[in-house]
Amino acid sequence: MTRALHFLLTRGFKNRLLLRLNRLRRPKYLISILVGLVFLSLVFFQPFYPDLSALASFAADTQSAEAVQSGFALLLFGAVVFYWLFAGERNELFGEAETQWLFPAPISRRALLHYHMAKAQIGIMFGTILSALVFGRSFAIPSAGFFVAGIWIVYFFLYLCRVAVILLKKALIERGTQDLKLKAWVLGFIALAGCAAAAWMRWVDHEAMGLRDPAPAGPAAWFLNITGSGPAYYLLVPFRMMVRPIFACDYSQFALCLGPALGILVFIYGWIQYSKTDLGKTLRSGIAKRGRRMKERQGFRSRRPPFPLAAKGEPFVALYWKNLILSGGLDLHLTLAALAASVLISILLASASVDDALMIIGAAAAALAGFLTLLGPILFREDLRTDLKNIDLLKTYPIPGWGIVLGEALGPATVLAILEWELSLLAAAALPSFGNIPWQVSDRIFWVLAAAMLMPLMSFLGVLVQNAAVLLLPSWVQLGREHPQGVEAMGQRLITSAATLFLLLVAALLPAALFFAVMQAGYPMLGTAVLPLASLPAAMVLLLEAGAAISWLGRIYDRFDAAYE
């Protein structure tokens, strides 16, 4: 790395640190760093840390420890698949200023890569310390030192994988491969691997067992059986090598595990270093470069409009239309649906009986629907969180504040609603009857109707809470591609997450009371048919709350002074 890059890195870090210290004069930043520090100290000194002794004893067992390692390896594999599907679309390797200043300068590709790696170390180190504090207390870790070193290796591996995948994708796209086709290949490979692993379990390795009939060894052995034999074993070999150093007991074992892990790191680093892919051009520019020719040849578009936009009508619909295009709409949906389908086929093949498979699928779909209802609004961000950087443009539009808020929030709320409806349908169709709960076709329909009314409205409220945070505390919220790090950012995230959950809880109190009151009164007469009826008043209250929130946020937007934030 040249002296100039070293200067840029160290001075940039120092100035950022000074800026953060300076900002502590403002109470909201001081509070957030205090909250972050309190959280870290609680984790470190454990006064309120949950009792994880059961987990620790589970991990202490040899077979379970191997299952934990396999679990970590599977997570790493998932992360790499994620990179293949999505990396580089939003975050480029180098920022705009870096591209503008560094690429025309007489700096070698190697120096630029080393600068990028050195810069990434800040995040990797912070992640390593945090993971060591959190996970180091949860598992029976043989050695803290090996654990920290192992975690650093894993994070550095993920970093190198991301860079390598972005460069490889860029090279493929520049050679004419369509972005969608690339995703289809990845999904095809996952489906093939999943099916191969599942088929192996079903027809070759007969130790596969159903969830309802666990072997004496329990779920750990079941999981080990799946990940430890046949194609799945070979697929996870490199990832297992990367996680082994974390669990090393002594120096000799650590040294033995370190060799293969470092070998993989050196291999990926070598590939990145000696590949000819231009670091300066972004993945998006590669897609854009190919885009025109592809559009002409195959009618290809990276994002499709969800519906034709008429010139007449409520102006806020234009924002809704734009956000649906930005959220990826059909393409994102197709990718997720294909991924889900490949997982479903694998589960069906791997399970001992159809009932077992349906149980897993149904439970997973229901859990995912619940997860999306509560946390989906944090993940789907194509609203004011993305558009605040365009506030100058938004402010010139002749749209009242409530229209801006409604138009912005409807986009992610719609994407979430569609996913929740699909998952509810899947859960209701797949889940077998359980205990004494009535579960005929009509019961399933009533459950789905109730979920279809309540879940999207809850997520809509969640999206509104997130947008309220943007308007009230814009400097606390991750806007666009920015990704603030550090104790202060962690504290801010903790506060906003806690406030989000608290506000959702408060918003759900009255609807929940109404729902249960109607259920109580109607269930003896109507049975499960009362579910959609009980959901109606609850949904009405949620709608009213959303309306009140939109009106209030609209007034805040109208008063919002972009110059100050």
Place this chain on the structure above:
Amino acid sequence: MIEVEGLTRVYHSLKAVDGLSFRVESGEVLGLVGPNGAGKTTALRCIAGIIPPTRGDIRINGYSILKDSLAAKRHVGFMPDEPRLFEHLSVDEHLQFTARIYGVENFAAKARILLDELELSSQKDSLPGELSRGMKQKLVIACGLLHSPENLIFDEPLTGLDPQGMRRMKGTILARARAGAAVIVSSHLLHMVEEICSRILILKAGRKIIYGSLEEISRNRVETEGDLNLEDIFLRVTGNSGGERS
């Protein structure tokens, strides 16, 4: 018509614009000039309704930007110096989007004319990532002109344009003014301001120091300082006489 009365904008302790008043009639082109940090962009952002004034008022076609902001904004087209676009909307989709925001009737025909005028027709399916800076600037201008506003605000309109694009842009501004639009152009290109503006306002440290037609301004100076062009006047009144003619 744009009327600005006692416009003041304060950032913390800094007065970016201080008691600014002026008026731009239909068919008039006002050139807003001043050194860096004079408050030009702040004044334009207040007039476009992006940031609220600390004191004073702005009326667009008689509508106050403070009391009736939506009606006022319907009659303004703001073209910022930095073209901000939505990254996954094509050129054509940006125009569709703008048409819906302003409820533009028969927008397809208007959009086609604008795309031809600004030489963007061949790019109508392109995403912002495929456009050069100049093309992005043209797209922002096309979106700003789509609803045929009676009041136009251009912040550095020639930035990023090639010589042909600059000539066309000047023609577009003059054509809109001739059609009855009230136009404000902020620029550091004094020869362009001299060429197309009927009135000139020089700002310094947020205050209006000169306001009038070029002839009026020159006439006032001729008696004391001889024959001066806008650049000379600008450099003298803003206190930067480094390039002053001998």
